[in-house]
Amino acid sequence: MPGSEESVSSNANNSAPVIVGIYGIPGSGKTFLSHQLKQELGLEHFEFFEGSQVIASIVPGGLDLFRQMSDPEKFEWRESAIATIQQKCRNSGKVGIVTGHFMFWKEGEKTGEFVHTPRDLDVYTHILYLDFAAELVAQRRQDDTERNRPCSSASHLRCLCQENGILFCLLSVERTLVYKASTFIRDFRQHTEAYNQSYSERKLDNILGTNNALQKMLVFDADKTLAPEDTGELFWATGPRGERHTNPLRDLLSGPLGYSYIAFRQAALLYEENAEKGDFDALCTMVASAVHVHPEFLALLRLVIERDGVGALVVTCGLRAVWEKVLEAEGLSNKVKVIGGGRIADGLVVTAAVKAHIITRLRGTHNMHVVAFGDSPLDLPMLRAADQAIVVVGEKTTRSKTMDAALRKAMEDDDFRPSQILLPRHASPRLDVAGLPVISIDHPEFMSSLLSGHHRAPAASSSSLHLASQKVAQLLMTSTRDAAIHGPRLQKAHHCIGWYLATQLLTELIGLEEYSIPHVQGHQTSGYRFHGEQLISIVPLMRGGELMAFGVNDALPEAMFVHAKDPKDILVQHLDGRHTVILVDSVVNSGKSVVQFIRHIRAICSEIRIVIVAGVVQAQSVIDSELAHLLAHDKKLDLIALRLSDNKFTGQGNTDTGNRLFNSTCLG
Numbered sequence: 285m286p287g288s289e290e291s292v293s294s295n296a297n298n299s300a301p302v303i304v305g306i307y308g309i310p311g312s313g314k315t316f317l318s319h320q321l322k323q324e325l326g327l328e329h330f331e332f333f334e335g336s337q338v339i340a341s342i343v344p345g346g347l348d349l350f351r352q353m354s355d356p357e358k359f360e361w362r363e364s365a366i367a368t369i370q371q372k373c374r375n376s377g378k379v380g381i382v383t384g385h386f387m388f389w390k391e392g393e394k395t396g397e398f399v400h401t402p403r404d405l406d407v408y409t410h411i412l413y414l415d416f417a418a419e420l421v422a423q424r425r426q427d428d429t430e431r432n433r434p435c436s437s438a439s440h441l442r443c444l445c446q447e448n449g450i451l452f453c454l455l456s457v458e459r460t461l462v463y464k465a466s467t468f469i470r471d472f473r474q475h476t477e478a479y480n481q482s483y484s485e486r487k488l489d490n491i492l493g494t495n496n497a498l499q500k501m502l503v504f505d506a507d508k509t510l511a512p513e514d515t516g517e518l519f520w521a522t523g524p525r526g527e528r529h530t531n532p533l534r535d536l537l538s539g540p541l542g543y544s545y546i547a548f549r550q551a552a553l554l555y556e557e558n559a560e561k562g563d564f565d566a567l568c569t570m571v572a573s574a575v576h577v578h579p580e581f582l583a584l585l586r587l588v589i590e591r592d593g594v595g596a597l598v599v600t601c602g603l604r605a606v607w608e609k610v611l612e613a614e615g616l617s618n619k620v621k622v623i624g625g626g627r628i629a630d631g632l633v634v635t636a637a638v639k640a641h642i643i644t645r646l647r648g649t650h651n652m653h654v655v656a657f658g659d660s661p662l663d664l665p666m667l668r669a670a671d672q673a674i675v676v677v678g679e680k681t682t683r684s685k686t687m688d689a690a691l692r693k694a695m696e697d698d699d700f701r702p703s704q705i706l707l708p709r710h711a712s713p714r715l716d717v718a719g720l721p722v723i724s725i726d727h728p729e730f731m732s733s734l735l736s737g738h739h740r741a742p743a744a745s746s747s748s749l750h751l752a753s754q755k756v757a758q759l760l761m762t763s764t765r766d767a768a769i770h771g772p773r774l775q776k777a778h779h780c781i782g783w784y785l786a787t788q789l790l791t792e793l794i795g796l797e798e799y800s801i802p803h804v805q806g807h808q809t810s811g812y813r814f815h816g817e818q819l820i821s822i823v824p825l826m827r828g829g830e831l832m833a834f835g836v837n838d839a840l841p842e843a844m845f846v847h848a849k850d851p852k853d854i855l856v857q858h859l860d861g862r863h864t865v866i867l868v869d870s871v872v873n874s875g876k877s878v879v880q881f882i883r884h885i886r887a888i889c890s891e892i893r894i895v896i897v898a899g900v901v902q903a904q905s906v907i908d909s910e911l912a913h914l915l916a917h918d919k920k921l922d923l924i925a926l927r928l929s930d931n932k933f934t935g936q937g938n939t940d941t942g943n944r945l946f947n948s949t950c951l952g
Contacts, residue, residue, distance in 0.1 A: 301380060303382060303407050304380065304408075305408050305411045306318060307411055307441065318381065321465060329378055329473060331380050332382075338368060381469065406448075413452065446536065446539055451550055452553065453557060455560075456560045480638065481641055488623065488645060492650060498595045498652060499593045500655070501596070501650075505663045505676075506624070508683065510577050511577045512707075515572075516602050516603070545635050572606050572613065573613070586616070588619075594735055598620060598623070599623045599666070600634060605627075639662075639665060639666035648751070657674045657676055658675065659675065659677070659684060661691075671903055671928070673702035673703070674703050678708075679708070691720070692715060695715075703723045704723070705724075749915065752784070752927065761926060778835065778870060781899050783839050789924045790839070790897065793924070796815060797812070797816070799813060813840075820862060820866065821843065821866070823866065825877060829869035830847075832898075833897075836866060836897055846858045851881045852884065859889045862889075865893070866897055867881055867897070871899060873905065875905035875906075891920070894920060895923075900927060906928075
């Protein structure tokens, strides 16, 4: 039997090629479409297969012998055929386009003849199903007397695809069929989750352009946040000719795919199917006309568009076209842009991860202070990534039923301290208002804070805040926040953070110098160390900063190490002839302690470079404080941190960092 499958599998590597199946009932024109696509797409990036021809090529005796085989024998050869196609595409790096039958389903029968195999469900990444009108297929069957053309159904195939993570789309017969199919396949070739994230970056950067005046961005989720309506429900409630429909996204997103990248890609293909049935743009206009943006948000957005330093952005998992029309109707579309998807031409789908990534890019690459507004668990990654998070709470009967549990978990597991806004005002709050305070959107102080242009990092080229990447911060900070970890294990975690910040961020500020070292093979070679390492002083702010400072010292072994519990412990001889002093502390809350050290050092030496290295920095300390003022005006002052936190906390008792580091909680 087909030993070729084993040989194919043995050579497989981990790169899974894109394999697109073109299916449809017999007589729908699959082979004809395949020939047209070959002319349209070419063969540089695509390879075409006809299922029965592949079987004929690998079965000794060809199709004639294959048809005489038992069902188990046919099953094995079918698995071998799809494995052969997969391996050819893996070797060539091309997209495979396969025509054939997934199953036969005779109308009127309760069971069909399945010709797919489990290997097909593993190999196919996309299925395009030709959904031709019954009368046209009947005419083709009547005209074709050489083939037996049984009827079949696509509904079973759609279910199988959804269960196995295969993207599925019905394509209706029309003059633009080749154009649509080729457009989809070109998109399938390049669109991965990594590409999707990269595209969202380009979309954001294009929206911002060269506008360097923006210091703060207000980022809004759309459905159930900006407005009480769910535009997805509205869209699917009314079809192109006014008929009512069941929302297919409910089953999709509550199924095995959940709210994954694949699920949102499948949602886009569902919208594409719907677009073929009528005027998609007109339907989006109809949906937009039924949306009523909360008056409080309308008032806020109209104030925002008049401010130079503040911007607003809508980031939605829903239909971009609908929300652009909503904003256009309110006269806001020139200044408030939408990042969203919905159709293949949009180039991206917005997932929870994309929302969070946009916030991170606004804060990091574009150096903005970000305030995020959201209402559901899908928004939590975005809210957690923002400088300030606001949960929008609607009527109890219509708001997310799963948000309470997800929100509580996020607040318990992380330094996540959002606020909540009740819209409408009589809505009941979520959770405990002591832990999730209710704020009024039109309160003068809150409104002033939203519209002020200051942001978390002073915009100064020579004095700035340098942060570790989010993923690294999440990894390294875990041990420091785990209440079960203390003593030597916690000391080691602080040591690692200090070493990481020195090697990854401090190297960029101080630079490296080359020097000669003996090579293990007996000759001299080049090594690298911090520039003027022996002229650097490391000063831990006792006692919490000591272990991190040891980690920094590991990266700069030639630097002077100066214990200082009080600024006055730093003497002239600790700074004389030095070009840099590194102040190390585990947590910077208000920044007052660090400022005292800076003032004392500057009194001794006004020209020495000062670099603050910290594990956690309270965000407000670099927005509106004496430390923020120094960062903005002292050209030789920098702050390096693992992460920023909105959780302002003064250590005491069992949670104090120093007590946990040295197992002295009983003395706290």
